[in-house]
Each structure stands twice: as structure tokens, then as C-alpha cells.
Amino acid sequence: MRFILRRLGFYLIALLVSVTLNFMIPRLMSGDPVQLMFARFQGRMDPRAIESLYETFGFVQGPLHEQYFTYLSHLLQGDLGVSIANFPIPVTEVIAVGLGWTLRLVGLATVIAFSAGIFLGIRAAWRRGRFADSVILPITGLLSAFPYFWLAMLVLYFFALGLGWFPLGHAYSLDIHQDWSSPEYLSSVLHHMILPATTIVLTAIGGWMLGMRNNMISVLSEDYITMAQAKGLSDRRVMYTYAARNAILPSLTGFAMSLGFVLGGALLTEIVFSYPGVGYTLLTAVNTRDYPLMQGVFLMITVAVLVANLLADTMYVLLDPRVRAA
Amino acid sequence: MSTVEQPQTAVQPAGATAAPQRAFPRLPLPNWLRSILGNRKAAIGLVILSFFVFVAVFAPLIAPTQNPNRMVARPVQAPSAEYILGTTRQGQDVFVQIVHGTQVSMAVGFTTGTVVMAIAIIIGITAGYIGGIFDELLSLAMNIVLIIPALPLIIVVAGFIDRPGPLTIVVVLSLISWAYGARVLRAQTLTLRNSDFVAAARVVGEPTWRIVLFEILPNMTSLVVSSWIGAVLYAILTQASLEFIGLGDPNISSWGTILYWAQNNAALLTNAWWTFIPPGVCIALVGFSLTLINYGIDEITNPRLRREPKVKAA
Numbered sequence: 001m002r003f004i005l006r007r008l009g010f011y012l013i014a015l016l017v018s019v020t021l022n023f024m025i026p027r028l029m030s031g032d033p034v035q036l037m038f039a040r041f042q043g044r045m046d047p048r049a050i051e052s053l054y055e056t057f058g059f060v061q062g063p064l065h066e067q068y069f070t071y072l073s074h075l076l077q078g079d080l081g082v083s084i085a086n087f088p089i090p091v092t093e094v095i096a097v098g099l100g101w102t103l104r105l106v107g108l109a110t111v112i113a114f115s116a117g118i119f120l121g122i123r124a125a126w127r128r129g130r131f132a133d134s135v136i137l138p139i140t141g142l143l144s145a146f147p148y149f150w151l152a153m154l155v156l157y158f159f160a161l162g163l164g165w166f167p168l169g170h171a172y173s174l175d176i177h178q179d180w181s182s183p184e185y186l187s188s189v190l191h192h193m194i195l196p197a198t199t200i201v202l203t204a205i206g207g208w209m210l211g212m213r214n215n216m217i218s219v220l221s222e223d224y225i226t227m228a229q230a231k232g233l234s235d236r237r238v239m240y241t242y243a244a245r246n247a248i249l250p251s252l253t254g255f256a257m258s259l260g261f262v263l264g265g266a267l268l269t270e271i272v273f274s275y276p277g278v279g280y281t282l283l284t285a286v287n288t289r290d291y292p293l294m295q296g297v298f299l300m301i302t303v304a305v306l307v308a309n310l311l312a313d314t315m316y317v318l319l320d321p322r323v324r325a326a
Numbered sequence: 327m328s329t330v331e332q333p334q335t336a337v338q339p340a341g342a343t344a345a346p347q348r349a350f351p352r353l354p355l356p357n358w359l360r361s362i363l364g365n366r367k368a369a370i371g372l373v374i375l376s377f378f379v380f381v382a383v384f385a386p387l388i389a390p391t392q393n394p395n396r397m398v399a400r401p402v403q404a405p406s407a408e409y410i411l412g413t414t415r416q417g418q419d420v421f422v423q424i425v426h427g428t429q430v431s432m433a434v435g436f437t438t439g440t441v442v443m444a445i446a447i448i449i450g451i452t453a454g455y456i457g458g459i460f461d462e463l464l465s466l467a468m469n470i471v472l473i474i475p476a477l478p479l480i481i482v483v484a485g486f487i488d489r490p491g492p493l494t495i496v497v498v499l500s501l502i503s504w505a506y507g508a509r510v511l512r513a514q515t516l517t518l519r520n521s522d523f524v525a526a527a528r529v530v531g532e533p534t535w536r537i538v539l540f541e542i543l544p545n546m547t548s549l550v551v552s553s554w555i556g557a558v559l560y561a562i563l564t565q566a567s568l569e570f571i572g573l574g575d576p577n578i579s580s581w582g583t584i585l586y587w588a589q590n591n592a593a594l595l596t597n598a599w600w601t602f603i604p605p606g607v608c609i610a611l612v613g614f615s616l617t618l619i620n621y622g623i624d625e626i627t628n629p630r631l632r633r634e635p636k637v638k639a640a
Contacts, residue, residue: 018474145610146610147609268477294482
């Protein structure tokens with residue numbers, strides 16, 4: 001419990017730092033931040049509405065700390081401002097739509113990449129120099145050095161444009177009514193998800209596989225593995241129940257750490273596939289210089305990463321009794 | 327399946343151990359280079375990387391031009407003898423763009439990697455060596471920077487800057503990506519600080535700066551080099567990503583901007599593969615070479631990973 005509380009405290013500090021960064025960044029740029037952020041609102045909103053928007057981002061008369069607290073209090077009320085590109089929809093609503101798609105896509109892809117990577121890593125370490133170790137490992141290593149978005153472009157070019165097996169983009173066929181209970185809609189969603197998910201899996205799998213393999217190799221040289229083998233236990237049992245269970249712990253901590261990285265890559269993948277998630281939202285925000293939306297997306301992604309980390313920590317406590325004792 | 331891959335694994339170790347060592351028997355090479363060239367993965371990586379460094383350095387000679395983005399020919403031509411990588415929708419020579427793009431992308435990658443490592447060394451060693459509350463604070467800073475998703479943050483920062491050029495990108499990337507290296511180096515410093523030779527140096531009365539520079543730092547060389555390589559790779563990929571989504575100076579020729587224009591000109595739909603395959607191949611090859619060098623260094627410094635399977639004897 002103490003461990004979890006300590007972690008929780010750390011995440012709160014990290015959140016405060018990102019919020020503060022969000023507050024500081026416009027103010028660090030040369031030129032007038034208000035001008036920079038809200039120039040496009042002029043003439044589209046009545047002056048009083050603009051005034052309240054200024055307040056959301058802490059642009060009030062007064063010293064910096066007063067501006068900061070104004071900003072914080074708006075943030076605590078869940079007020080992230082109004083999107084410029086999707087005027088007058090609030091930023092939170094724009095992001096909520098995208099976040100659902102991103103979580104489904106990244107969630108699915110990460111679970112697949114993690115399980116497949118762990119499994120292949122176990123195999124690679126168990127049989128050094130055989131297929132998984134000497135063929136799959138270098139290939140996944142090569143793939144993880146690829147730029148995410150370029151791999152996405154290649155996949156799109158060959159499988160969607162060239163072979164025509166998959167749609168060119170978007171998350172579902174626009175001529176199907178959006179209804180989660182209809183099988184037709186569900187299959188359309190899955191069909192649209194395959195290519196972007198594959199891209200994310202391909203780039204992410206190498207890291208898991210290499211990490212798990214190297215942990216496994218260390219664990220396999222432990223005495224209790226020799227002991228288990230001397231007892232005449234089956235290879236399967238030694239591999240999964242004795243070695244893999246202990247070797248997987250560092251990967252779990254790594255899981256949380258790398259999530260931000262995976263999300264970053266997923267944003268780029270979404271952009272290539274015009275997948276209507278947070279990444280695509282971010283791109284439109286960048287193109288239209290929609291600063292409130294840009295900042296909102298950054299905060300939202302940070303919160304998602306922190307929450308996922310907290311979940312991973314909780315899982316860690318359940319799995320490793322040593323952490324509980326400490 | 328296992329019958330198919332076996333010959334391949336039998337061939338690899340033979341090439342790895344015997345050939346390169348015989349190939350460089352008497353050249354007066356420093357030891358570190360000898361051990362890198364003796365490792366097959368690292369040697370291949372180094373060869374690919376040297377090629378791109380060569381292209382970057384001699385870009386003005388390989389593809390002489392006033393401005394790589396100048397319109398020189400009919401737009402959207404497929405590769406031919408005259409324009410070996412074809413032309414873009416704006417009639418630019420893709421080959422010229424790529425050669426000059428190599429210069430920009432490599433320069434940004436290596437500069438950022440070096441700055442990142444300098445910051446990481448200073449912060450990592452200070453935290454690890456001095457310890458106490460100082461270490462607590464610096465470690466907290468490292469962990470926070472590590473957990474905040476870097477790419478979205480970089481995008482927000484870059485978004486507020488109007489068309490950030492290569493130099494701005496170097497600064498932004500350096501400020502955001504030092505934490506990983508710092509954490510690795512801190513952990514290593516902690517281990518080294520308690521070792522006998524550092525204790526001996528302290529007893530002899532060596533000043534702290536001397537202990538850090540001459541006792542601790544040389545013993546972390548491989549870690550520093552591999553984190554440096556990781557940082558270079560990260561910088562090259564991130565720069566390309568930023569430019570690809572339009573957060574760069576679109577008037578500069580670099581691998582990322584070529585891909586940005588390819589995407590904007592619907593190169594995929596118009597089947598103009600020569601505008602988006604070559605720059606991506608360049609990024610992937612440089613990334614691959616850096617990854618290979620890092621695998622090699624890993625194997626050289628960690629004998630447990632190096633030990634080849636028993637297949638070798640057969």
C-alpha cells in the first residue's frame with residue numbers, strides 16, 4: 001500500500017509538471033501569447049466570450065502566480081477551452097470522440113504486441129540461435145528502427161492501394177449507420193482497424209521481444225532452473241512456470257514506461273491512416289494552429305499514460321510480493 | 327520450420343568469429359575499433375553508417391546544386407537515367423533532395439545525440455556520485471521527464487514556434503530527451519562509486535573532479551557510447567516525424583520534409599513511389615545501422631549475450 005501511495009504521489013507531481021508546462025509554453029514564446037493563441041477567434045466570437053477564454057488559459061491582469069492559479073482553477077473544473085477549428089465545440093468534447101478510437105486501437109495493438117513479444121522472447125532465449133532467436137529477433141529489431149509513419153505508409157500503399165484488401169483510411173465505412181450493436185458495423189470497424197493495428201504491433205514487438213529474451217537469459221543461468229531441470233520437470237514447466245514468471249517482471253515495469261512512446265507512435269500511425277483518433281485530432285490542431293486543442297490533447301495523453309502506469313504498478317504489487325513487503 | 331532455419335544459423339557464427347578477425351589482422355587499429363569490427367553486427371552497422379556519413383559530408387560534390395528544392399524538370403517523372411530517383415510534383419530532383427537531406431538529417435541527429443549525452447552525463451554522474459537530497463531531486467526530475475509522453479509534448483512546443491528550423495529542433499529535442507541516458511548513467515555511477523578503485527583514489531586524496539573524470543567516466547565508456555547512439559537514433563526518427571506532420575521548415579530539404587511533401591501531394595494515390603520510398607529507406611537504414619551497432623556493443627560488453635549457441639560446434 002505504501003508503494004502504491006508513493007507512486008500515486010509521484011504521478012500527481014508529474015501531472016502538475018505537465019500542467020505547468022502547458023501554462024508556461026505559450027508564455028515562453030517570443031511575441032504576444034494571447035495574439036498567438038486567439039488571433040483566429042477575433043471577429044468570430046463576441047468580446048465577452050473571448051474574455052472568458054482568456055481566463056481559461058490564465059491570461060488575466062495580474063502577476064504570473066495569479067495567472068497560474070486562474071488557469072489551474074479552470075482546469076480543475078474540466079475546462080480546457082474551446083476548439084478553434086471546431087468552433088464552438090469545447091476541447092474536451094473534441095478529444096473525447098478521438099480518445100475512444102485511440103484507446104481501442106492502441107489498447108488492442110499493445111496487448112497483441114506485448115503478448116506476442118513476450119512469447120517470442122521466451123522462445124528465443126530458450127532455444128538460442130534457433131528460428132525465433134536468429135531470424136525473428138533481427139527482423140523485429142529492424143522494424144523497430146523504422147520510422148512509424150513510414151512503415152504505416154508502406155503498409156497502406158501495398159495492402160490498401162496495391163492489393164485493395166483493406167480500406168484506405170478512417171475507422172468505419174461512412175455508409176454504415178454507426179451502431180455498436182450491429183454486427184455489420186462492428187466488422188467494418190475491425191476491418192478498418194487491422195492495418196493501423198498491424199503497423200503498431202510490428203514496430204512495438206521488437207522491444208518486448210529483446211527485453212524478455214535478455215531477462216530470460218539471465219534467469220536461465222540461476223541455480224533454481226538447474227535444480228528444476230535436475231528434478232526432471234518437463235521443459236514446458238521449467239520454461240514457463242520457473243523461468244518466464246520471474247523474467248517477466250522487468251518487462252511489466254517497462255510496459256508502463258514505454259506506453260507514452262507507443263502512444264506517440266500511434267499518433268503518427270493514425271495520421272497516415274486518417275484514423276479519427278487523438279493523433280488525427282492533433283494533426284488537424286497543428287494544421288489549423290488550434291492551440292487550445294493541441295494543449296488539450298497533450299494533457300489528455302499525459303493523463304492516460306499516468307493512469308496506465310498506476311494500473312501497471314498495482315499489477316506489479318499483486319505479482320511481486322517483495323514490493324509488498326518493502 | 328526448424329529444418330529450414332538450421333543451415334542459416336550454422337553459417338552465421340562461422341562468419342561472425344572467423345572472417346572479420348582474419349580480415350583485420352595487422353592494421354594498427356585502436357582496441358575499441360578492433361572489437362567493434364570483430365563483432366559481425368556492429369561491423370555491418372558501422373559500414374552502413376559510414377556510407378551515410380560519407381554522403382552527408384560530400385553532399386555538395388555528389389549532387390552539386392544551388393538549392394536542392396529548385397524546380398529542374400517536368401513534374402512527377404518516374405526514375406530515369408537523367409533523374410535516377412525521378413522528380414516530385416514540383417519538378418524537383420528527388421535524388422538531389424535526398425543527398426542534401428542526408429546532410430540535414432544526419433547533422434540534426436548527431437548534434438542532438440551529442441548534446442543529449444552531454445546533459446545526461448552531467449546530470450547522471452552528479453546525481454549518482456553526490457547522492458543525498460541532490461540525487462533524490464535529480465532522480466525525480468529524470469522520472470518525470472521520462473513519464474511525460476515526449477512526442478505530444480514536442481509537438482505542442484514545436485507548434486508554438488513558427489516553422490522551427492533544424493537548429494530549433496535540436497534545442498527542443500535535447501531539452502526533452504536527456505532523461506533516459508541520465509538514468510542509465512546514474513545507476514552505473516552508483517555501482518562504480520562503491521568499488522574498490524574509487525575508494526582507493528579517494529584515500530590517496532584525488533579531488534572529486536579527477537575521480538569523476540579519470541576513474542568513473544572511463545569505466546562507463548560503452549554505456550555512454552550506446553546511450554549516445556540511442557539518442558542519435560531517437561533524434562533522427564523524431565525529427566523526421568515532426569517534419570512529416572508539418573512541424574518543420576518545409577522549405578528545407580531533409581528526409582522528413584520530402585516525406586511531408588510526398589504525403590501532401592498524394593504520392594501514395596498517384597503511385598509516385600519514388601518520392602516516398604527512398605527517403606524512408608534512408609531513415610530505416612540509418613536506424614538499422616545504429617541499432618546493429620548497439621546490439622554489437624551489448625554483445626561485446628555483456629559476454630552472456632554474446633555466447634553463441636551450441637550449434638556452432640556442429
